[in-house]
Amino acid sequence: MTKDEGELIEANIKATSVTLYHLLGKDVDYRCNVLTETSTDQFNITGGVRNTLSGLSADTTHTVNCVAYRGGVEYCLEATTTFRTSPVATVTDATSTSVDYYLEFGLSYNCTLLGKDNKVTATHKNVDLEKRQTFHGLTPGQNYSIRCSNRYRVFSVNTTFTTLEAPASEPMNLEGTAASSSQIRLTWQQPDYPNGVITSYVITYNEVQVDTNTASLGYTMTGLQPFTTYNISVASRNGAGVGEESREIGVKTRPGVPGAPTIARNISTTCQSLQISWTPPANTGGDEIMYYTVTYYVSGAVKNYINHTVYDIVVNAALVTLDELTPNTEYTVLVRASNSEQTGEAANTSVRTDSRDSISQRIIPFSSTGIIVAITPPPLQNIIGKAYTYSLSFVPNHLRVSPYNTSTTFQIFNGLQANTEYKVTSLVYRNGKGLCYEGMATGTTLPDTPPSRVRNLIVTRVTSTTIELRWERPEMTNGPITSYLIYYNGVQEDTSNVSLEYNLTGLQPFTTYNIGVAAKNGAGVGEESPAEITATTLEGVPGKVLKLRTVGVAVRGEPYITQPIAWERPPGHMSILEYVITISNTKTSQIAEALTNQTSFNLSLPTPRDCIDYNVSVAARSAVGQGEAASITVKYGGDGVTYNCSLALSQSHPAAASTYHTSSENGLFISSLRANTEYIVICTVSKGEQELCYEGTATGRTP
16 A cells, blocks of 8 residues: 655754744644754654654754654554755855854854865864854965864864955065077966965066966077067966065077078189188177188088088187188188077188299209209299298109298209109199299109218227117118118128118137128119228127137046147137136036136046046136036046057948057057048947947047
8 A cells, every 4th residue: 555645844944943834733743754965863753743853963954754653553654855954164255364154053063174285274172152263364265174063073074165266465475587589488386375275477677578378387488689688577366366476587599590691792813822802790699700611621521521621710810711722622601600609601702812923943853863943933033022932842753741831932852753754743832821922843863873982981889799880871772772771891781771880790809800881772872981990899708719729639547548639719708817617527417627728728627447437628718707608528538448540541331441459548540541531530449359339530630
């Protein structure tokens, strides 16, 4: 069975209560549900047409659904109504800095003003019902809420309001930077007191105002004049209008790009120079022109690679002279103006240098390596104060890497290549400045011949084994020098290079050498130096003695054998103080030593009893030191030995030899030989049946 729909009428809606009217009579009761977004409560209404529902939440939407009962029995009737309770506190008036409010119910409430981030800003205590209250010192344009409570209940309500906006305080920390010649970039920070919502900022400069139309804390000013100072301030705009202006700053735009200068038409030219002038550009970019850059190069040449030079010219000299140019050549010239930051576009022109006038010159060869260049001077040579110099260039230029300068008209050149054609070009200068005159001639050097004598041969250093030499090249080389020959005491050495120094090595100490030097070229060896020089090596350590040998026949005795030996002095002329003779026995390693100042000596050797060798060495000693020793070995067979000797003609087969035996150590006498005939003798030593350790060979010719 469907319930009939009744009617509930709400009246006198307060923050925590509402009065409900129903139209069913006094004998009808209601059971009601009260619903909010966060809770559901139940209550009963008993009799009567008007009933008050209390304990509700302030500033909250409520839905009340009631079902009718009569005599405890559900009546087929229900009613529903929806309403919203009032806030605890009601705001009656809000200005930019204060707010008025009152309470709708209750006594002795404490009310708190909550500002930004729900921070407690102010508090009122013991507020009475419907008594007007005021909070002062509020911030313009800011959201606030009021919360009131007593000891019985805390009402968390959204009694919110916004103070009226007021003009903002000045923006902070305004800064500006020149971004270009027509732009300035500004930045700042928002005001300490925005007094509302800032919607934009107003830029003021040089009596001009611009609204940024944005709350961004930066702005780029455009369309400005180059290199101009702007006095700038900024102010905030909110709902109350434009606030205070910031402090004023001055910012200067950067210079602009200058225009192109105007090159004058009357350009002064010579064969090697151009003089160009110009007027400054009408547009200087707002700045002073600091300097000009002049770029010039041969027309048609690759820019920056061929004949390309850049000049920086002082601002007050709008004039430049380009020197050392090539005659009869077209040059492209560019001129750019620069201020303190920018370089402008180039003005350009093309101009040709003048041609040189010719002067007469000729080449006179006088040797295989020399020519004379004869120059006929320009017409003004004989005028007082008109002295000239000439710059001569050779082709081929194997000797000079730069032109040869002279002030004479008759110039000799040596050191050239033989039988070679030379082209000589002469340029004329006066007071160091090139003139527009040029001479040209060709000539061939004479055929090649050997060089002349070297000059100024000297000895620079002498040791006991070396002599160092130095000299000067021949006056007439007659072609390229290839090397030098050194002559000394019948010896010839080739230096194999063209150095003018040489070190003779491996010489004998204390020896005089006669030395000469000759130059050599492709045609042969020239004459020796004008006079030989003489140098004597220093005294040094002697060399080996020469031809150390035994002489004569050993004389056998007891307890010694006497064996004569002889030698020749070492090479060189040093003073020999003495000779050191050392004797060692190969079996016992015993060593004996003797001294003599002669070139012979009689050895006294212990008489051997068996085969034995004696090593004999001789070394020369001078005041400087002892030289290297020469050595021989002396062999003896001892007692009871037999010497077996074979004698034959030197050209005979050994089988044709005659054999002789002797036990004498004094030698073997052989007679009946051919006159003026060379013989060979081979002797061995034996003892009994045993062949001993020695064999000797000698040759000799009969008278």
